[in-house]
Amino acid sequence: MEIPFAILTALTLVSALAAMSLRNLVHCALCLALTLAGLAALYLQLGAQFAGFAQILVYVGAVAILVVFAILLTNRGDQAAATRAPARSWVTGAGIAVAVFAVLARVILTSSLATGHPMVDRGSPTVKDLGMQLMTQYVLPLEVIGLLLTAATLGAVIIALPEKKTPAAAAPNH
Amino acid sequence: MIADLLNGIGLLLWRVVSDQPDAKGALLPVLPAVLQPVVSAVLSVAPIIGVFASLFALTTLLERKGLGRIQNRLGPNRVGPFGILQPAADGLKMLTKEDIIPRSADKVVHFLAPVCLAVPTLLAFAVLPYGRNLVPLDLDAGLLFFFAVGASTELSIFMAGWSSRNKYSLLGAMRAIAQMISYEIPLIVSSVTVVMMTGTLSPMHIVEHQAGFIWGFIPHWYVLTPWGFAGFVIFTIASLAESNRSPFDLPEAESELIAGHLTEYSGFKYALFFLAEYLGMFAISGLGVTLFLGGWHAPLPGLEWIPSFVWFFGKLVSMVFLFIWIRGTVPRLRVDQLLNLAWKFLLPLALINLVVAAVWHFTAVWTFPGALVVRWLLGAALIGGPYVLLGSALSGAKKNTLRVYRYAT
Amino acid sequence: MLGEGIIKGMAETARNFLGSYHDAARLTTVEFPEDKIPAKESARNFPFLVHDGEDAMQGLRCVACQICEKECPPKCIFIIKDTNKKPDYVGKLQFQPKVFDIDVSVCMSCQICVEVCPFDAIKMDTDFELGGSDRFGGLLLNKRRLAKPNSYYHTIHPTEAAEVDGRLAAEKAKVEAKAKADAEAKAKAAAAAAAAKAAAQTTPPVVASTPAAVVTPAK
Ligand code: SF4
Numbered sequence A: 001m002e003i004p005f006a007i008l009t010a011l012t013l014v015s016a017l018a019a020m021s022l023r024n025l026v027h028c029a030l031c032l033a034l035t036l037a038g039l040a041a042l043y044l045q046l047g048a049q050f051a052g053f054a055q056i057l058v059y060v061g062a063v064a065i066l067v068v069f070a071i072l073l074t075n076r077g078d079q080a081a082a083t084r085a086p087a088r089s090w091v092t093g094a095g096i097a098v099a100v101f102a103v104l105a106r107v108i109l110t111s112s113l114a115t116g117h118p119m120v121d122r123g124s125p126t127v128k129d130l131g132m133q134l135m136t137q138y139v140l141p142l143e144v145i146g147l148l149l150t151a152a153t154l155g156a157v158i159i160a161l162p163e164k165k166t167p168a169a170a171a172p173n174h
Numbered sequence B: 001m002i003a004d005l006l007n008g009i010g011l012l013l014w015r016v017v018s019d020q021p022d023a024k025g026a027l028l029p030v031l032p033a034v035l036q037p038v039v040s041a042v043l044s045v046a047p048i049i050g051v052f053a054s055l056f057a058l059t060t061l062l063e064r065k066g067l068g069r070i071q072n073r074l075g076p077n078r079v080g081p082f083g084i085l086q087p088a089a090d091g092l093k094m095l096t097k098e099d100i101i102p103r104s105a106d107k108v109v110h111f112l113a114p115v116c117l118a119v120p121t122l123l124a125f126a127v128l129p130y131g132r133n134l135v136p137l138d139l140d141a142g143l144l145f146f147f148a149v150g151a152s153t154e155l156s157i158f159m160a161g162w163s164s165r166n167k168y169s170l171l172g173a174m175r176a177i178a179q180m181i182s183y184e185i186p187l188i189v190s191s192v193t194v195v196m197m198t199g200t201l202s203p204m205h206i207v208e209h210q211a212g213f214i215w216g217f218i219p220h221w222y223v224l225t226p227w228g229f230a231g232f233v234i235f236t237i238a239s240l241a242e243s244n245r246s247p248f249d250l251p252e253a254e255s256e257l258i259a260g261h262l263t264e265y266s267g268f269k270y271a272l273f274f275l276a277e278y279l280g281m282f283a284i285s286g287l288g289v290t291l292f293l294g295g296w297h298a299p300l301p302g303l304e305w306i307p308s309f310v311w312f313f314g315k316l317v318s319m320v321f322l323f324i325w326i327r328g329t330v331p332r333l334r335v336d337q338l339l340n341l342a343w344k345f346l347l348p349l350a351l352i353n354l355v356v357a358a359v360w361h362f363t364a365v366w367t368f369p370g371a372l373v374v375r376w377l378l379g380a381a382l383i384g385g386p387y388v389l390l391g392s393a394l395s396g397a398k399k400n401t402l403r404v405y406r407y408a409t
Numbered sequence C: 001m002l003g004e005g006i007i008k009g010m011a012e013t014a015r016n017f018l019g020s021y022h023d024a025a026r027l028t029t030v031e032f033p034e035d036k037i038p039a040k041e042s043a044r045n046f047p048f049l050v051h052d053g054e055d056a057m058q059g060l061r062c063v064a065c066q067i068c069e070k071e072c073p074p075k076c077i078f079i080i081k082d083t084n085k086k087p088d089y090v091g092k093l094q095f096q097p098k099v100f101d102i103d104v105s106v107c108m109s110c111q112i113c114v115e116v117c118p119f120d121a122i123k124m125d126t127d128f129e130l131g132g133s134d135r136f137g138g139l140l141l142n143k144r145r146l147a148k149p150n151s152y153y154h155t156i157h158p159t160e161a162a163e164v165d166g167r168l169a170a171e172k173a174k175v176e177a178k179a180k181a182d183a184e185a186k187a188k189a190a191a192a193a194a195a196a197k198a199a200a201q202t203t204p205p206v207v208a209s210t211p212a213a214v215v216t217p218a219k
């Protein structure tokens, strides 16, 4: 239990560091994918099958692809400009980092690890249990997220639709 | 000691052949405790690699032979009797070829891509039930596992295409990714139909749900229900696209893209890609067999004495043969046709199929005589109608008209 | 209906698949090294040099005029002229190639060399089994390997060869006729001269003796 955990953690951390520090943007994206896969493996090791597989399916399968596509479509991935980020993004980045750290710290401090309360072992949840919960207790958030995603998809489709040509523009320009 | 060991191996083989549970349990107790986990893992993994690697060799031969016959040729018949040693010759050729890495390629990524592709492809075999008691890993979320590892192959194809520093490779990889992402959705939705009907994500349990016979002789396979049939057809089309097989072999289109992301690979790495492609095809066919064709169940009541894995592999090989047959028949699609087929035809049908499955499920309470036939006809009408309407709407939309050239005269 | 065409196509390929097992007439291919489809008369791949008679090097029709070398688009012909001349088919002295190489790994089988050759010396071959273990030298054909008798040309391209032979024969006949006519004319002239001489001799000796007297000291 300990050795695989150590290996996975090391892998995740090293690839996360590489994702931040490598020069080549595509390499960064690939390392990011590795980080996400490492996280998925950690979830699996903790017995959270659904979270682990969903992490691979969504993050390695889709988000990483999206990232590399975005890199390739916006600039030459192999010649990442070594420009310094403007000051405003530094501030925003730091703000996000602090916020994430605060949330994580709070969660850890209130967890049974820090408070010393004995953990309640409810057994690893099966996918069926998760589904039941989603369909009963958390049905409203689920529907809201569904609606949001549908709206986002529709928006993407509308943006991608070819613009209606005005008669002048539609005329063949010889 | 030796006698115990031989005894254990014999018992293990007997249990495998006669479909008894806990085959590994026959051998493990006679081994020293340190060795047990290692041997257990090897016993699970080695047969998969061995069996599917030989199936790969066999399929390359069958494919070339079959395509030859379809085109009224003989196919390979020089190496060994009837050419059966052809795969060995091909393999030797692949392995002894020069391994070329383009000078400007990204060496590390170029090297890692085939490995990253082969590993998830092999992992997918872990959750398939090969026989009544033969499943390497009975995961509660097995189906999810299968699709998760399947999704991670896309990144390896991107790696291969990008690291080669070749425009054909990159274009091929982009096409491959667009295609795989598009077809993953109908593939998953058509599988979800089965999940919905069985209420489980474990392939093992899905197969168990398909046991038994209707009226004593019609097997209770999902492909024989209206929603199951439609699901199977959608699944097959989508899996052809997922495994980059003709008519969806655009990413590799030899005549347009000189083999796409494989352009800059040679020797052993090319062989790895080739192997991964075929293994992917086997895995996805195996999943199709599991979901719709009753897995390892025998097709007729009297045939259950034949070991269950024989049925599984028989069905798998038939699926592969179907793939080869389709490859010999249908020409390659254009990119726009490919994406239209996925998004405008397969996806709506797969969604409608979910509704059909629900109707099938809720009409299960009907008990009047002939209820099964009525349900069947109802289901067929519910999925057949949209099929005809969508089909005519999509194919009628683009009538062949005289092409108008905007710039050329 | 959508998918109908695919079903029809699958039925067709299935018919091919099954049919090819019991109906050998369906098989469109032959098993190559053992069976060969005879080359079509119009087939061509690489050029060869035609020679007449038994001795290949003596009978080469090529006169090393180097027109083909200049015209070959990928420049795969290489010729060096020999200083010795040899008689051609009509007996006229002509140059001959000392070196005549064609690199068939470069040749694109365009037949331009054949079209431009004024001597019908280079023709297209149909032999395609050129495989060898030497990647560079094996495909650089020298004039010994390129030379093939006219009878071979007749077996691969009978119509064309007959036409060429006819043309050459006609030319030869014309040349010979001309030679004969020339010879006859010469003979006639000679005869006329002789006759004139004879006539002169029959004239009074006074006139005849004068030139003889002039010529004699010059000898
Ligand atoms: S056939 Fe064409 S390419 Fe070949 S030697 Fe003759 S002129 Fe050159």
Ligand code: SF4
Pocket: C061, C062, C063, C064, C065, C066, C067, C068, C069, C079, C116, C117, C118, C119, C120, C121, C122
């Ligand atoms: S082959 Fe013909 S054109 Fe070429 S050098 Fe000889 S005579 Fe001239």
